[in-house]
Amino acid sequence: LLEVRGVTKIYRTGDGELRALDHVSFTVLRGEFVAIMGHSGSGKSTMMNVLGCLDSPTDGTYRLDGRDVGHLSRDELARVRNEKIGFVFQGFHLLPRATALENVELPLLYAGVSSRLRGTRASAMLDRVGLEHRKGHRPNQMSGGQQQRVAIARALVADAPLILADEPTGNLDSHTSDEIMELFAALHREGKTVVLVTHEADIAAWARRVLRFADGRLVEDLSTPGR
Amino acid sequence: LLEVRGVTKIYRTGDGELRALDHVSFTVLRGEFVAIMGHSGSGKSTMMNVLGCLDSPTDGTYRLDGRDVGHLSRDELARVRNEKIGFVFQGFHLLPRATALENVELPLLYAGVSSRLRGTRASAMLDRVGLEHRKGHRPNQMSGGQQQRVAIARALVADAPLILADEPTGNLDSHTSDEIMELFAALHREGKTVVLVTHEADIAAWARRVLRFADGRLVEDLSTPGR
Numbered sequence: 001l002l003e004v005r006g007v008t009k010i011y012r013t014g015d016g017e018l019r020a021l022d023h024v025s026f027t028v029l030r031g032e033f034v035a036i037m038g039h040s041g042s043g044k045s046t047m048m049n050v051l052g053c054l055d056s057p058t059d060g061t062y063r064l065d066g067r068d069v070g071h072l073s074r075d076e077l078a079r080v081r082n083e084k085i086g087f088v089f090q091g092f093h094l095l096p097r098a099t100a101l102e103n104v105e106l107p108l109l110y111a112g113v114s115s116r117l118r119g120t121r122a123s124a125m126l127d128r129v130g131l132e133h134r135k136g137h138r139p140n141q142m143s144g145g146q147q148q149r150v151a152i153a154r155a156l157v158a159d160a161p162l163i164l165a166d167e168p169t170g171n172l173d174s175h176t177s178d179e180i181m182e183l184f185a186a187l188h189r190e191g192k193t194v195v196l197v198t199h200e201a202d203i204a205a206w207a208r209r210v211l212r213f214a215d216g217r218l219v220e221d222l223s224t225p226g227r
Numbered sequence: 228l229l230e231v232r233g234v235t236k237i238y239r240t241g242d243g244e245l246r247a248l249d250h251v252s253f254t255v256l257r258g259e260f261v262a263i264m265g266h267s268g269s270g271k272s273t274m275m276n277v278l279g280c281l282d283s284p285t286d287g288t289y290r291l292d293g294r295d296v297g298h299l300s301r302d303e304l305a306r307v308r309n310e311k312i313g314f315v316f317q318g319f320h321l322l323p324r325a326t327a328l329e330n331v332e333l334p335l336l337y338a339g340v341s342s343r344l345r346g347t348r349a350s351a352m353l354d355r356v357g358l359e360h361r362k363g364h365r366p367n368q369m370s371g372g373q374q375q376r377v378a379i380a381r382a383l384v385a386d387a388p389l390i391l392a393d394e395p396t397g398n399l400d401s402h403t404s405d406e407i408m409e410l411f412a413a414l415h416r417e418g419k420t421v422v423l424v425t426h427e428a429d430i431a432a433w434a435r436r437v438l439r440f441a442d443g444r445l446v447e448d449l450s451t452p453g454r
């Protein structure tokens with residue numbers, strides 16, 4: 001499903017050149033459950049932005065579902081994202097003046113789903129992340145962990161085949177984290193491909209494979225057989 | 228130093244009344260190192276906002292350094308915050324168009340510190356959180372964990388006697404987390420009072436006392452003798 005070959009990402013700043021990603025190569029097959037780990041600043045979010053078609057590499061190729069996305073137009077990339085990817089951002093990126101329900105409905109609005117069905121599906125997904133009593137609240141009326149769960153619900157509502165989650169449990173207590181990981185595991189059993197960035201070994205243990213980054217390079221690719 | 232008596236915080240929303248804090252009482256002495264834990268939505272950030280003079284309770288009293296802050300004007304509260312409190316926010320709240328250095332200098336600017344001295348002290352604090360090479364970068368040019376460390380540096384730069392940190396290691400790998408906790412521990416040994424919210428038992432273990440919240444109530448107050 002995901003084929004990364006020699007991907008490099010270079011930022012030019014006032015004081016020179018920064019290699020956020022450095023010749024990264026790996027393949028993720030459909031239906032895998034992968035964790036990405038590494039120190040702060042090692043390139044994890046940058047890698048996720050490439051996988052999520054939000055950013056293009058400076059060098060190398062990325063094929064999603066067999067298709068080289070490096071040469072698609074902005075509109076084509078937006079369509080690929082809407083149809084194939086559910087993305088949980090490290091910084092949430094919720095609409096501040098919309099309610100939790102409106103935020104979660106957004107991907108369904110882009111997909112042209114009817115108003116009644118959008119409401120039903122967004123409402124059900126908010127129930128699944130434990131926010132049944134926060135649907136009419138706006139982000140600034142919610143705790144950090146509640147905002148994070150709205151971001152998770154939004155990423156999952158359109159039933160996309162690929163789920164990319166950047167630190168989805170960073171603001172959650174261990175009990176709520178377990179509930180969210182159970183949800184990701186259930187979606188994985190249904191056939192979804194899940195790639196999540198985490199700093200915690202307990203969370204990475206839910207995955208079958210860990211990709212470890214350091215200084216923009218992929219330094220370790222470890223699979224755990226038959227879990 | 229911190230005297231909380233019967234503090235209650237009620238939010239009124241479209242569908243009724245929400246008790247974010249419910250008759251919370253505890254005392255923190257000067258020089259203590261306290262961790263606050265509890266489920267997502269249990270009232271931890273709301274409690275921190277009261278302790279940090281950013282929000283006033285609906286009922287009950289809060290005395291900081293012997294002074295009842297519930298009846299201070301906005302200007303007086305701002306002065307108390309600038310003189311006594313270093314606050315690390317769960318959502319960072321960095322100025323997006325300022326560099327890391329400018330963001331960290333901000334509390335010193337409010338305190339009337341000279342331009343040359345501000346630069347020196349902000350630069351030194353960024354070194355201490357491992358960001359020596361990011362001083363000229365703006366938040367959107369940094370990773371999540373780097374932004375979190377800028378927020379930490381900003382909270383510590385004015386050498387305030389009370390440090391309030393809301394999930395300061397949520398976006399940090401375990402190695403960088405340890406470095407940040409070593410920094411808080413060092414400041415604690417120098418005599419600072421530290422209160423930090425965390426979801427992780429490993430991080431709470433650095434404190435000498437844990438306050439556990441559930442549904443807006445303080446349900447457990449556990450001290451670990453002689454560490």
Ligand SMILES: Nc1ncnc2c1ncn2[C@@H]1O[C@H](COP(=O)(O)OP(=O)(O)OP(=O)(O)O)[C@@H](O)[C@H]1O
Nearest residue numbers: 141142143144145238247267268269270271272273
């Ligand atoms: N402005 C507001 N209006 C209505 N409800 C609010 C408001 N701010 C917070 N709340 C509610 O108050 C409760 C406590 O919120 P708080 O942010 O203190 O939780 P928390 O313990 O910090 O959670 P987390 O671990 O997820 O950060 C939550 O249920 C939240 O939805």
Ligand SMILES: Nc1ncnc2c1ncn2[C@@H]1O[C@H](COP(=O)(O)OP(=O)(O)OP(=O)(O)O)[C@@H](O)[C@H]1O
Nearest residue numbers: 011020040041042043044045046368369370371372
């Ligand atoms: N727009 C940008 N301009 C310059 N440098 C950037 C930019 N965006 C990211 N970087 C740098 O690229 C490197 C990788 O960033 P990235 O966000 O991928 O790290 P990360 O592994 O997700 O870190 P964290 O665990 O802290 O979230 C960092 O050193 C960061 O400072």
Ligand SMILES: [Mg+2]
Nearest residue numbers: 045090370371
């Ligand atoms: Mg990141």
Ligand SMILES: [Mg+2]
Nearest residue numbers: 143144272317
């Ligand atoms: Mg909080």
